[in-house]
Amino acid sequence: MDLIEAAKAVRENAHAPYSDFKVGAAIRAASGRVYLGVNVENVAYPEGTCAEAGAIAAMVAAGETEIREVAVIAGSPMPVTPCGGxxxxxxxxxxxxxxxHMAxxxxxxxxxxxxxxxxGGFSRDYMS
Incomplete structure (x- = not known):
């Protein structure tokens, strides 16, 4: 499955009534299975969720914990990067x-x- 195409297709399901900035994400896990996510806005802006977070949550809910590849797509003039979180x-x-892959x-x-x-991201190595 092409991850960019999967992210593009699921992007249409994003809930972005306030910004109209729809984002789709697709993650390929270690098993090869693809998990999808979209941004979900909330009228109380900080309560929304990102597409990448949704795809990760779907992967973890299915019992997987290893990402092998990622695609993110948005209707912006340049490829959108994942936010800091x-x-x-x-x-x-x-x-x-x-x-x-950012598209x-x-x-x-x-x-x-x-x-x-x-x-230099924070990792479990700091927790020992």
Whole structure:
């Protein structure tokens, strides 16, 4: 399954009545299964959730905890990057070298890694 196409398709289900900025995310887990998420806005803005967080929650709910690849798409003029909080969430479940594909609706794509998105991120190593 093409992750960008999966993220693009699910993006249509985003709940973004306030910003009209719909985001879709697709995560391929270690099993190869793909988990999807969309942003869900709330009239009390801080209570909304990001597409990446939704996809991660779906993956964890299915019993998986390892991300192998990520795609995020939005209707912006340039590829949208995951927010700071989602970068930390991706780091929790994905190795530094995991690729993150960031795309626009008109076909622009940039590829980076979780490690490049969050250098020096907080990890379980600090918890020992």
């Amino acid at each position: 989602c970068r930390q969430k991706l780091k929790e479940f994905g190795a530094a070298e995991v690729q993150v 626009t609706m008109d076909g622009k794509v940039e590829v980076t890694t979780i490690g490049d998105l969050l250098p």
